[in-house]
Amino acid sequence: MNAKTERVAIHLDNRSYDILVGTSLLDQPSSFDELAQGGDAVIVTNPTVAGLYKLRLLASLRGHFNETLVIEIADGEAYKNLDSLNQVFDALLTYRCNRKSVVFALGGGVVGDVAGFAAACYMRGVAFVQVPTTLLAQVDSSVGGKTAINHPLGKNMIGAFYQPLRVIADLDTLDTLPDRELSAGLAEVIKYGPIADDTFFSWIETNFDALWSRDKKALAYAVKRSCEIKAWVVGQDERESGLRAILNFGHTFGHAIEAGMGYGTWLHGEAVGCGMVMAADLSRRLGLIDAGYVERLTRLIERAKLPICGPALGVDRYLDLMRIDKKSEGGEIRFVVIDAPGRASVRSAHDDLVRDVITAHTA
Amino acid sequence: MNAKTERVAIHLDNRSYDILVGTSLLDQPSSFDELAQGGDAVIVTNPTVAGLYKLRLLASLRGHFNETLVIEIADGEAYKNLDSLNQVFDALLTYRCNRKSVVFALGGGVVGDVAGFAAACYMRGVAFVQVPTTLLAQVDSSVGGKTAINHPLGKNMIGAFYQPLRVIADLDTLDTLPDRELSAGLAEVIKYGPIADDTFFSWIETNFDALWSRDKKALAYAVKRSCEIKAWVVGQDERESGLRAILNFGHTFGHAIEAGMGYGTWLHGEAVGCGMVMAADLSRRLGLIDAGYVERLTRLIERAKLPICGPALGVDRYLDLMRIDKKSEGGEIRFVVIDAPGRASVRSAHDDLVRDVITAHTA
Numbered sequence: 074m075n076a077k078t079e080r081v082a083i084h085l086d087n088r089s090y091d092i093l094v095g096t097s098l099l100d101q102p103s104s105f106d107e108l109a110q111g112g113d114a115v116i117v118t119n120p121t122v123a124g125l126y127k128l129r130l131l132a133s134l135r136g137h138f139n140e141t142l143v144i145e146i147a148d149g150e151a152y153k154n155l156d157s158l159n160q161v162f163d164a165l166l167t168y169r170c171n172r173k174s175v176v177f178a179l180g181g182g183v184v185g186d187v188a189g190f191a192a193a194c195y196m197r198g199v200a201f202v203q204v205p206t207t208l209l210a211q212v213d214s215s216v217g218g219k220t221a222i223n224h225p226l227g228k229n230m231i232g233a234f235y236q237p238l239r240v241i242a243d244l245d246t247l248d249t250l251p252d253r254e255l256s257a258g259l260a261e262v263i264k265y266g267p268i269a270d271d272t273f274f275s276w277i278e279t280n281f282d283a284l285w286s287r288d289k290k291a292l293a294y295a296v297k298r299s300c301e302i303k304a305w306v307v308g309q310d311e312r313e314s315g316l317r318a319i320l321n322f323g324h325t326f327g328h329a330i331e332a333g334m335g336y337g338t339w340l341h342g343e344a345v346g347c348g349m350v351m352a353a354d355l356s357r358r359l360g361l362i363d364a365g366y367v368e369r370l371t372r373l374i375e376r377a378k379l380p381i382c383g384p385a386l387g388v389d390r391y392l393d394l395m396r397i398d399k400k401s402e403g404g405e406i407r408f409v410v411i412d413a414p415g416r417a418s419v420r421s422a423h424d425d426l427v428r429d430v431i432t433a434h435t436a
Numbered sequence: 437m438n439a440k441t442e443r444v445a446i447h448l449d450n451r452s453y454d455i456l457v458g459t460s461l462l463d464q465p466s467s468f469d470e471l472a473q474g475g476d477a478v479i480v481t482n483p484t485v486a487g488l489y490k491l492r493l494l495a496s497l498r499g500h501f502n503e504t505l506v507i508e509i510a511d512g513e514a515y516k517n518l519d520s521l522n523q524v525f526d527a528l529l530t531y532r533c534n535r536k537s538v539v540f541a542l543g544g545g546v547v548g549d550v551a552g553f554a555a556a557c558y559m560r561g562v563a564f565v566q567v568p569t570t571l572l573a574q575v576d577s578s579v580g581g582k583t584a585i586n587h588p589l590g591k592n593m594i595g596a597f598y599q600p601l602r603v604i605a606d607l608d609t610l611d612t613l614p615d616r617e618l619s620a621g622l623a624e625v626i627k628y629g630p631i632a633d634d635t636f637f638s639w640i641e642t643n644f645d646a647l648w649s650r651d652k653k654a655l656a657y658a659v660k661r662s663c664e665i666k667a668w669v670v671g672q673d674e675r676e677s678g679l680r681a682i683l684n685f686g687h688t689f690g691h692a693i694e695a696g697m698g699y700g701t702w703l704h705g706e707a708v709g710c711g712m713v714m715a716a717d718l719s720r721r722l723g724l725i726d727a728g729y730v731e732r733l734t735r736l737i738e739r740a741k742l743p744i745c746g747p748a749l750g751v752d753r754y755l756d757l758m759r760i761d762k763k764s765e766g767g768e769i770r771f772v773v774i775d776a777p778g779r780a781s782v783r784s785a786h787d788d789l790v791r792d793v794i795t796a797h798t799a
Binding site: 155159162163166167193194195196197198219221224226227230231232233234 | 518522525526529530556557558559560561582584589590593594595596597
């Protein structure tokens with residue numbers, strides 16, 4: 074069933090843009106209206122997504138652009154690196170793309186990050202359109218303007234804040250998403266409830282089966298509401314100095330799991346799902362929320378087929394890994410905690426309490 | 437003789453900063469006041485400049501920062517590339533520099549470009565202070581926020597607009613500048629006269645001997661006035677869409693000379709010096725200025741020991757090289773012409789006229 078096209082307006086002075094959320098967007102000429110015309114279009118994608126959606130996007134772009142070029146970078150977080158970035162630069166220069174070229178990121182987070190950062194740097198900045206094809210990218214990368222590549226010594230260490238000209242979130246592309254990646258995306262959708270909107274949290278509980286069966290109307294609302302909440306948070310803190318940190322709910326524990334298992338073993342969303350259970354329990358132990366709320370969140374994460382129990386890395390190893398997190402300051406670990414359903418803040422916690430949380434939630 | 441410290445304020449909303457122009461600035465603690473404190477300082481420089489000024493800068497920084505780190509990249513335009521950039525990233529990550537770190541670019545244009553672009557990208561942007569040690573860098577790179585590296589397929593193709601926290605232009609560092617680089621810097625100083633300020637042009641004529649003998653008071657005024665003019669132009673066009681192009685006076689012919697001879701054979705300033713003679717002659721042939729003004733400009737460029745006669749590449753080769761310039765549109769070559777002393781604009785010109793100019797000014 075089709076959903077009507079929703080439009081989320083992101084207000085950022087002279088870098089404002091719209092997120093289109095709907096079905097059949099890849100095929101609708103109107104999706105590409107008002108984009109810079111007369112230049113060339115460059116699609117950055119990966120082989121899997123290219124096989125599924127490249128031709129449809131190309132067909133739509135041909136009406137609006139002179140030349141169209143497709144650059145395929147290797148699939149997976151391991152390729153979110155300087156080599157892939159340079160591969161994009163090489164292609165842009167080989168095909169003499171100029172300042173009027175528009176870069177389209179067709180794919181998930183890796184494609185969005187590499188293409189977005191390349192667009193930010195090429196000739197000191199060319200136009201960039203996101204066409205996210207995973208739920209995670211639709212609800213997370215669509216807002217905030219973060220682009221980055223990994224360095225052997227750290228994730229997302231080299232990058233830029235760079236806003237797209239538009240985001241085209243075609244929900245049809247979620248039909249081909251593997252279940253495991255749908256779950257990972259749902260982790261970030263669920264996240265917006267506890268940190269910012271208790272009504273949305275209840276809505277997710279009520280409509281979970283529709284989301285899981287990829288009902289387009291349910292997905293449209295979930296993506297739209299997630300983007301709205303993220304935009305509200307980011308709008309108050311574009312360069313990530315304070316409030317924006319609440320978007321990292323579940324991420325402190327989650328990053329420890331990802332790093333401890335070796336990146337790629339657990340998906341980011343899986344680690345965040347489990348991390349949210351831990352962070353909610355920490356909030357309860359701090360006396361901020363009751364056990365019933367922790368139970369509701371845990372149940373929802375479980376329904377999304379996400380892990381609620383962390384790997385047995387050992388409590389000390391968890392603490393070590395959390396201490397080298399980007400957010401830690403002077404060795405003190407900072408956690409996003411739920412102050413009340415729909416409201417979050419950042420604070421530190423006694424190691425003893427954190428140890429109890431880890432012990433309670435690891436195998 | 438010492439010059440009192442001049443301060444040029446660059447107004448850019450929340451990215452405003454000051455350019456300090458004076459003597460003994462490297463040793464004055466006040467030069468480093470109000471910079472982010474409590475973090476680490478990272479000096480990016482090259483072996484030549486490091487040997488001359490590294491210890492003095494380090495001594496001053498130690499009072500303001502926790503740790504100080506020096507990264508030396510290879511000297512010369514050929515090293516303004518991805519490898520040098522990555523060398524800076526490696527060092528920043530190896531020494532666990534964080535978002536509170538401040539990157540200092542101690543050197544000329546190459547160091548400023550690589551360090552500035554690295555600062556723009558590291559953790560999506562850390563603070564950046566320019567300490568330019570060449571006249572060219574003091575009058576050109578200090579304003580405008582352009583940073584970039586070269587790609588094998590094009591110069592300055594990968595970069596960012598990124599504003600420094602402060603620019604510290606210590607005129608004492610010009611004492612060790614080779615004569616040939618002083619000349620190259622004077623080309624850009626002279627440029628500001630014809631395009632924007634006829635009074636400054638006369639001032640340069642009158643004070644040329646003092647500038648050439650590196651008199652600090654004369655240099656202080658020339659650097660300050662050049663920065664003010666560039667700031668005025670850039671302030672009206674930060675992202676280089678229109679007016680800013682007049683800063684490229686002499687650059688269309690100049691780039692053809694640089695590219696035709698192989699980059700590095702002629703210094704950029706040498707090519708621009710000769711290019712200004714050609715562009716002024718083109719302006720005269722277009723009926724915009726008289727022969728007397730072309731003669732005055734030519735004489736000044738000659739006094740600065742800059743070439744006024746281009747290499748014999750052949751007229752067709754010049755035209756080909758100019759057609760692939762970044763500024764050309766649809767194969768039409770765009771020139772910055774002098775409309776009247778102190779006023780410039782961008783326009784195209786008939787090939788015949790351009791051919792005459794090249795013939796008249798090449799060996």
